[in-house]
Amino acid sequence: MRRLKERLRRDDGFTLIELVIYSALLLLVLGIVGSVMVSGITNQARITDTTSSTTESQTAVESLGLGVRNATAINSPTVSRPLLIVKTYKRGATADLQCQAWYYSATERTIRAKVTNNTKIGIPSASQLRTWTLLAENVAPVDSSTPIFQTSGRTVTVNFVVRSDAGSGQIVTTSIASRQNTVGGAPSECVL
Structure with a gap:
């Protein structure tokens, strides 16, 4: 015990072994x-x-829901023409x-939207697409045979995946029905 007290009183510092142990710890x-x-x-x-991707x-x-619920006319998009157009209030x-449209661009992997005052809307060129509102990026069809937008009477069914950078994806499958009593076919005032 006395040796320990003497050693503690001395000002010799640490031994090399003590420094190595402290460094390792x-x-x-x-x-x-880390x-x-x-x-x-x-x-x-x-x-x-x-x-x-969820947002x-x-x-x-949400954009599709607001437009389709108030639609008085809905066109029928296909796999080769992924453009959904509605005439809505x-x-x-x-x-x-007014005319509202949603377009899936397979080359850009985006869904974009456009609203016009009864101006006809067609499939946009690459430069026109830049003027449309971007809703979602990294979008892909759920499978290659199912269009992203499908219509049946007053109902629009939406099927797509928004992929995240990590590789996982948010699968969206939903149906939206128009609340209007009379829903016609393709809105001729809106479709080019």
């Missing part, structure tokens, strides 16, 4: 903290990516009609 602690931080950053990136899916479906006090 420090490296171990830093390694654990791996926890890297794991947290990776998980945060994955969560942000998934949240982004884009919801934005596209504008929001507001007056009952003015």
